[in-house]
Amino acid sequence: MRADVILDNEAPNFLDVFFKTHENVSIIGEIGFGNGEFLVHLAKKDPEKFYFGFEVSRTCLMKCQAKVEREGLDNVYLLSGDARFLLRECFPDGVFEGIYMNFPCPWPKKRHEKRRVTAGFFPDVLAAVLILGGFFELATDDEEYAFESRKILSRHQALSFESHEINPERAVMTKYERKWTAEGKTIHVVRFRKEKPWTVKRISEGRASEMHLESEGAKPDMRLLSTFNDTSGGSREQRWIFKNCFEGSDGTFLLETMTADEEFQQHFYIKIVPREGKSLIKFDPATKPLVTPAVKKAMQELRIRMEEIQ
Ligand SMILES: C[S@@+](CC[C@H](N)C(=O)[O-])C[C@H]1O[C@@H](n2cnc3c(N)ncnc32)[C@H](O)[C@@H]1O
CATH class of the missing domain: 3.30.310 (TATA-Binding Protein)
Structure with a gap:
């Protein structure tokens, strides 16, 4: 079984068909899945749900694809490209039960802050694509990033802050989580929920x-x-x-x-x-x-x- 790797230009057509043929299914997303162990762990644990992983790195996509193949999973789809745009342009409102983002690059420099996944239009995208009651979970070793995301996302009219745990036990550790834990860093896991309906303007016209x-x-x-x-x-x-x-x-x-x-x-x-x-x-x-x-x-x-x- 091979995981489909969907290139960003193929995503609209692929997802059109997916949503036409899969009604009322549970969908979980992971942004920046790295080597894919977290995504694969979730997909194995809950084969009834569908898992969409987003990655910009082709090497990571291939590594994760190999893991999915080894495990024989048929509920994982890997999307190649920038998650912020893929989520906004290729997914309708209200489809994700939850979205995880584990150890994103914190882009600490002022001139790079626009690259942070939580910056700009992303809170609106998140609020749009989650189902009502859906969650967004961010794990980071960067305290400033955790608190900044907390501030930005809890300001959003449709999202609410749910919890902020320090060094929680998690079912699976990601590569970066192992790395930072071994260096004695503190791990922050921050959760948000979608409380109200929301939409976001899409700029592309599909096919x-x-x-x-x-x-x-x-x-x-x-x-x-x-x-x-x-x-x-x-x-x-x-x-x-x-x-x-x-x-x-x-x-x-x-x-x-x-x-x-x-x-x-x-x-x-x-x-x-x-x-x-x-x-x-x-x-x-x-x-x-x-x-x-x-x-x-x-x-x-x-x-x-x-x-x-x-
Ligand atoms: C620091 S690594 C963390 C990888 C993995 N989640 C872990 O915890 O081991 C960040 C990952 O996010 C990916 N990434 C960065 N920006 C992204 C974006 N806008 N959309 C999708 N993936 C992104 C990078 O390619 C990289 O693999």
Whole structure:
């Protein structure tokens, strides 16, 4: 049995199908599962529930996938990408019975504080995706982070602070928990509950495959398209950059593109298909992004530029 690793651009379609075929199921999430022992322990203990793990590290994803396979579990799904965006863009409101976050990077420097998982829009995301009465549990060795999260999350209208335990007995220790405990550090486990209904604004429009444009300009070739290399645009909130253009053996072109909607970055290829008197602009099926405002702007900008080139 192999755990599915779902890449961030596959997540909306995968989860569409999952929620259509799994009604009223219990779902537990873990953000930043590392080597996966906590997630696997929970999934083994309670095979009736479904477990969704979120990780940005591909190495961790592979390690956890191997553990799931060894244990023969079929109730674990591993999502590759930034949990803050995946939870917001790919999950409906009110689906998680609980979400764990064990030993997140505390990002102690002022200039990095936006990277903290509890910063910015995350409390709203948490409040939206938990079921009523659902919990969020944060374990950390960083006292300041524990108290800051407590302050931020308990200020939220839909969440309430439930408990703050010091060095509690836990059913399974994570790698980082073992490390910090061995160094004599104090472990803080802080719990919150969702008390009221909540929602959050999603910025993506779901399936990438539904977006394609046509441009009426001159027939594109490498000489023209390479003038787009390393050009960028947009605003602070929605940015894009065209990196390199590659020519395919079938006369089509792939334009490597990166976009950022605030901190949400995506890396994908736009496919340009020359046709009689026009060109089709669409996503390369292997790297479809979520259709966010920045992605739409990048596509529209490309169309304008292609119509301008002569
Ligand atoms: C310090 S490690 C802790 C790993 C594990 N939970 C443990 O306790 O051993 C933090 C983990 O969170 C992951 N991570 C950091 N930011 C993340 C994010 N925004 N979304 C998903 N995973 C994230 C990192 O890749 C890393 O594996």
